[in-house]
Amino acid sequence: MDIGTGSGKMLEILFNEKNVYSAGTDTNKDMLKEAEEKLRNTSAKLHLIPAGEKLPFEKGSFDYVTVCSVLFHLKEKEIDHLLMGSLQVLKDAGRLIVLTPTGKGNMIKLSKNFFSLKNKSIFIWYRATKKRALIWSMNQYLKQFAANNKLKYKSQIVMHGFAQLEIISK
Numbered sequence: 001m002d003i004g005t006g007s008g009k010m011l012e013i014l015f016n017e018k019n020v021y022s023a024g025t026d027t028n029k030d031m032l033k034e035a036e037e038k039l040r041n042t043s044a045k046l047h048l049i050p051a052g053e054k055l056p057f058e059k060g061s062f063d064y065v066t067v068c069s070v071l072f073h074l075k076e077k078e079i080d081h082l083l084m085g086s087l088q089v090l091k092d093a094g095r096l097i098v099l100t101p102t103g104k105g106n107m108i109k110l111s112k113n114f115f116s117l118k119n120k121s122i123f124i125w126y127r128a129t130k131k132r133a134l135i136w137s138m139n140q141y142l143k144q145f146a147a148n149n150k151l152k153y154k155s156q157i158v159m160h161g162f163a164q165l166e167i168i169s170k
Helices: 009-018 029-038 076-089 107-113 121-139 141-148
Strands: 023-026 045-048 062-068 090-101 152-158 163-169
Touching (some): 009 029, 023 029, 029 045, 076 090, 076 141, 141 152, 141 163
Parallel strands (some): 062 090
Antiparallel strands (some): 152 163
């Protein structure tokens, strides 16, 4: 399951590369319409869920829950609600995978490794998220959340320093 799936890019990648059943949730119906178009030939299921609502899945439904570039935009109470809901829908051996920009890295590396005329969105993503992302990555919120809830935590800097991959498991 992908929380904050937006235009469905993560689900598209999962289907094309792994051919797995997936579900995406978002609070924005316009983004889900875009995702619906992108994913019409896949098995992905999309769900519009108002902010703060409970996830509409049974306990232990998913092996993985992904959250990409979402948490650092939320308030603490919203983050905790989303994380606890994610843990409930995970299977016992499941993993919560969070990808968040670090707000670090330099424009030369960004341009060299990710920017092209076909992929301008990476530049926009970097500029739009830099400030909040830097605060989030220095805060280590997920590491503390995992410790407080007796969960396993791993972290790795990826994308040449532009993003942090954090994994929480039971």
